[in-house]
Amino acid sequence: MEEAHSRNLEEGGGMESRAQAAQAADKLREEAEENVRRAPEAPMEAARAKHCKEAMKEEGVRKGLETVQQLAAEEDNRRAMIPDHEEEASVPHKNTAEERREARRRAREKLSKFPGLASVARIATITSTPDSHFPDVVDISLQIRHTCSGIISSTEASLRFSSPASLLGKLNEIRGTCYTFVQHPELVAALQSYIDMEYDFGLIYAYLRPGWHQDPVAGLRNLAARTQDYAERRAAALDRTTNSFVNPNIPPRRIWDLYSNRVVPFSAATSHFLGAVSHSWMEPSRRQNIQTAINSFEWPVPIPNDITLERVRVEILNLGLQYAWLDVLCLRQEGAPEKEATRREEWLVDVPTIGSVYTPSNIVIHYYSGLGRPFRIENLDHERHWINRAWTLQEVTENSIIAGVTPSSPVPDRVAVDEEGSIKNPNERRFYEKLSDLKLITGSHNFDCIYPILTAMRPRSASSELDKIAGLAYRISASVLPPYIVGQSPEHAWDSLVKVINPDRRGDLLFMFPEPGKQQYRWCPSWQQIKDAERLPSIPGLVLCEAVEFDVETGCFSHKGFRFDGCHLQVESEPGNRGYRNGVVQLPTTHLDTVGLTVIARHAQPIPTGTYTLICSDTFETWVVGRPVGSGLIEKVSVLRTPANLAQKYRQSFKAHVKQVSLYT
Numbered sequence: 025m026e027e028a029h030s031r032n033l034e035e036g037g038g039m040e041s042r043a044q045a046a047q048a049a050d051k052l053r054e055e056a057e058e059n060v061r062r063a064p065e066a067p068m069e070a071a072r073a074k075h076c077k078e079a080m081k082e083e084g085v086r087k088g089l090e091t092v093q094q095l096a097a098e099e100d101n102r103r104a105m106i107p108d109h110e111e112e113a114s115v116p117h118k119n120t121a122e123e124r125r126e127a128r129r130r131a132r133e134k135l136s137k138f139p140g141l142a143s144v145a146r147i148a149t150i151t152s153t154p155d156s157h158f159p160d161v162v163d164i165s166l167q168i169r170h171t172c173s174g175i176i177s178s179t180e181a182s183l184r185f186s187s188p189a190s191l192l193g194k195l196n197e198i199r200g201t202c203y204t205f206v207q208h209p210e211l212v213a214a215l216q217s218y219i220d221m222e223y224d225f226g227l228i229y230a231y232l233r234p235g236w237h238q239d240p241v242a243g244l245r246n247l248a249a250r251t252q253d254y255a256e257r258r259a260a261a262l263d264r265t266t267n268s269f270v271n272p273n274i275p276p277r278r279i280w281d282l283y284s285n286r287v288v289p290f291s292a293a294t295s296h297f298l299g300a301v302s303h304s305w306m307e308p309s310r311r312q313n314i315q316t317a318i319n320s321f322e323w324p325v326p327i328p329n330d331i332t333l334e335r336v337r338v339e340i341l342n343l344g345l346q347y348a349w350l351d352v353l354c355l356r357q358e359g360a361p362e363k364e365a366t367r368r369e370e371w372l373v374d375v376p377t378i379g380s381v382y383t384p385s386n387i388v389i390h391y392y393s394g395l396g397r398p399f400r401i402e403n404l405d406h407e408r409h410w411i412n413r414a415w416t417l418q419e420v421t422e423n424s425i426i427a428g429v430t431p432s433s434p435v436p437d438r439v440a441v442d443e444e445g446s447i448k449n450p451n452e453r454r455f456y457e458k459l460s461d462l463k464l465i466t467g468s469h470n471f472d473c474i475y476p477i478l479t480a481m482r483p484r485s486a487s488s489e490l491d492k493i494a495g496l497a498y499r500i501s502a503s504v505l506p507p508y509i510v511g512q513s514p515e516h517a518w519d520s521l522v523k524v525i526n527p528d529r530r531g532d533l534l535f536m537f538p539e540p541g542k543q544q545y546r547w548c549p550s551w552q553q554i555k556d557a558e559r560l561p562s563i564p565g566l567v568l569c570e571a572v573e574f575d576v577e578t579g580c581f582s583h584k585g586f587r588f589d590g591c592h593l594q595v596e597s598e599p600g601n602r603g604y605r606n607g608v609v610q611l612p613t614t615h616l617d618t619v620g621l622t623v624i625a626r627h628a629q630p631i632p633t634g635t636y637t638l639i640c641s642d643t644f645e646t647w648v649v650g651r652p653v654g655s656g657l658i659e660k661v662s663v664l665r666t667p668a669n670l671a672q673k674y675r676q677s678f679k680a681h682v683k684q685v686s687l688y689t
Contacts, residue, residue: 145173145200145237152335163430164398166342167335174198174233174283175341178334181226181285182317188215194225199236210241224317230284234294247292254291262373262507265576268524272497272505273380277370278354279347280318282337287319287353297346299387301336301427302419303395304410310394323359323367325352331396339396343389343425349381352395368510375508379418379498388424399426399433401455407485411458414486414495417477420462466499472567474500474529475536475560482555489514493521493551500525515543518551523574531570534583534688535646536561538627540660547572547581547660547688563646563665570641572688580687587684588612588638593649595623595631595664607631607664609638621674623647623664631662638664639686644671644678650688658686 149171176198185191188205192215196202205212218228235243254275261274275290279298305311306328313324318333327333333353340348355374356367382388392410393400403409410416426435436456440448447453465480477499486492490512497505506520522530522545533548538561543550554560572583588611595607609621625631631649637658639648645666650658666674 146198147171147173148175148177148198150175150177150334150338150341152332152338163432164335164339164428166339166427166429167396168338170338170341172341173200176226176229176284178226178285178317181224181229183225184222185219185225188212188219191215191219191225191228195229195232195236198229199233201236203240208241210244214241214244224286226284226286226317227288227320230281230286230288231292233283234292246294250291250294251289254289258373261377263504268504268506268520272377272503274373274377276349276354276377276381277374278349280350280353282341282346282348285318285337293347297344299340299345299348299389300381300419301340301348301350301389301391301395302382302410302416302424303391304408304413304416306394307408319353323357323363326357327352328394328397331394333396336396339427340389343387343427345387345389348389350395351378371510372507375494376497376505378415382419382421382498384421384423386421386423388419388421389427390419390424391427393428397428398430399428399435401434401451404451404454404458411455411462412483412485414481414484414492417462417466417481417484418495418498420459420466422463471500474525474532475562478554479560479562482560489551489555490517493517497521497525500529514551518554519544522548527571527573528569530572530574530581531568531583532561534572534660535568535570535641535648535663536563538625538629538663540662545581545689547658566643566645568641568646570646582685582687583639584683584685585642586640586644586678586681587686588640589652591636591638592634593623593631593636593638594633595625597630599625599628621666622670623666625662625664627662629662631664636661637686640666640674644674650686653689656687657689659689 149169151169152167180198183194185194188211192203192205192211203211215228218231231247232240232243235246257271257274258277261271262268277290278287279290279293280287281293305326311326311328313326314333315321316325316333319325325333336350355378356363356370358364358367390410391397391399393402404411406412426433429435434449434452434455439452439456442448447456462480465476477496481492481496484492486495490508493514494508494517503526504524506517506524509517522533530548537549537553539549539553540546541548541550542553549557570583570585572581574581590612592610593607596605599605603626605625607623607625609623611621637650637652639650639658640646645668647664647666648658649661649664651661653659
């Protein structure tokens with residue numbers, strides 16, 4: 025340990041008198057050894073007494089080194105807070121050697137203010153072993169090695185300790201601290217509890233490292249508080265009376281701590297260096313299920329045949345993250361039959377809230393060619409390609425990083441372009457055009473209408489239609505979310521989603537879809553109708569703000585708008601060459617000088633001539649055609665449009681008309 029401190033001081037530079045500093049350290053060490061000889065051993069067992077003696081020696085060395093650092097200081101080190109030196113050192117190969125030495129020197133000066141700190145955390149390098157059978161994967165340079173402070177190898181993560189003293193020694197070694205049980209007696213019971221639970225060192229380190237440097241005991245208290253708070257939030261997230269989530273933005277259940285290489289509860293993570301991994305699963309013949317200590321062997325982890333999780337870990341670390349959400353590790357997968365009930369229970373909450381980890385504030389690492397695999401465009405029409413998968417629709421974000429990059433990968437700054445700036449390779453051009461379209465469709469401006477998102481989801485591939493519906497929730501701005509029920513029918517899942525989405529998005533379904541519903545509700549389309557429609561409605565430039573409210577107690581849907589009962593409607597049966605059908609509405613009473621209202625139908629849904637109730641939007645551009653069916657309910661028949669120039673005229677004529685509430689079946 026003394027040699028390590030001496031090496032750190034030499035790198036920091038600025039020492040005026042090494043001889044003077046060494047004498048000071050020797051003197052304090054001798055005093056510490058004398059104190060150890062005088063220390064009574066009766067109150068504690070022999071093993072603990074030995075450890076405390078060694079710790080007191082280290083305390084003497086620490087004081088000597090503090091004196092050395094004060095003599096060597098070149099600038100005032102009084103700062104308000106300790107910087108995150110780990111984060112400063114976790115970006116490898118970016119600065120020059122001189123800059124890295126200077127950064128470590130500044131970190132040491134600031135760390136000297138805090139009791140128990142000997143130096144910066146240990147700097148280590150982890151490497152992944154390439155597989156010669158898969159030469160393409162070997163070309164991913166970011167998957168080879170990573171160097172930073174505070175990281176542990178997979179071998180270290182698997183270590184097990186039999187005593188708190190040996191465990192504390194390992195923690196001190198890695199974190200660059202010299203805490204003792206004399207300083208923090210509470211640590212004895214805390215560390216023993218982890219040992220009793222048979223946690224390996226990786227798990228223990230993951231729990232302790234976030235709060236270790238400033239005060240390990242305070243860190244434990246903070247961890248307990250976060251754990252309690254998180255448990256209460258998750259317990260309150262699902263409202264069993266409405267069968268929906270009152271807070272869809274709860275964090276995920278688990279997170280992958282890349283420094284410890286263990287999956288832990290999200291409450292154990294405090295770093296801002298957190299992100300998510302987006303990838304598409306390979307077909308079954310090209311993937312394997314592995315058992316790993318990373319997730320404590322809780323379930324088999326499905327990964328491509330030609331990658332290892334260690335290579336993925338190294339690459340994500342090199343891309344700047346300390347914590348990552350990866351579905352195969354953090355979302356319970358199918359495994360042992362006795363754990364199937366646990367998976368179904370967890371998925372009620374965990375699957376609907378996946379979208380929260382792909383928010384714009386988080387970095388998203390994209391593996392477009394499969395987890396850990398080299399980035400190539402490949403077959404864009406394959407159902408397993410990332411660009412075609414249902415779940416990846418909610419994983420599109422501007423704050424993204426392409427992973428799996430090799431020297432030949434077609435990343436944006438490498439693709440060849442022509443004089444007009446278009447990508448020359450047609451397959452590469454098609455990929456980036458599709459990716460750009462997805463970003464436009466899922467952009468915030470498209471939350472003004474439900475149909476662009478539905479249009480994007482319809483052709484995408486998924487293991488089940490249930491996955492498509494679950495993947496829509498975050499993209500259509502649902503304020504609350506329905507649970508994910510394994511085995512539920514798509515129509516029931518769609519009905520549950522419709523009940524919780526934004527009321528204005530329900531208005532899109534009422535006023536724009538031309539057919540009445542064919543399942544439980546007539547006012548909105550079924551999921552099968554959404555799938556089977558030749559094309560979904562689109563009115564460029566029109567933003568409907570027609571809220572359809574849902575009453576949880578009565579189960580009724582209602583809309584407040586301009587309503588006209590007893591209207592005679594006649595619509596042409598054939599569109600002719602115009603592409604739409606003209607129609608005329610005769611109102612029972614009218615303030616217009618014209619005989620009737622002109623409407624058009626831009627769809628093929630039949631509307632027989634007859635008497636109807638018409639409800640129009642606030643702009644008078646869209647109309648719902650319906651029939652009263654008793655008990656104040658309206659049954660939807662179809663929808664109509666009014667030309668924009670006439671809509672403005674009608675709006676002025678009917679501005680005194682009182683809006684009414686209509687209930688829909």
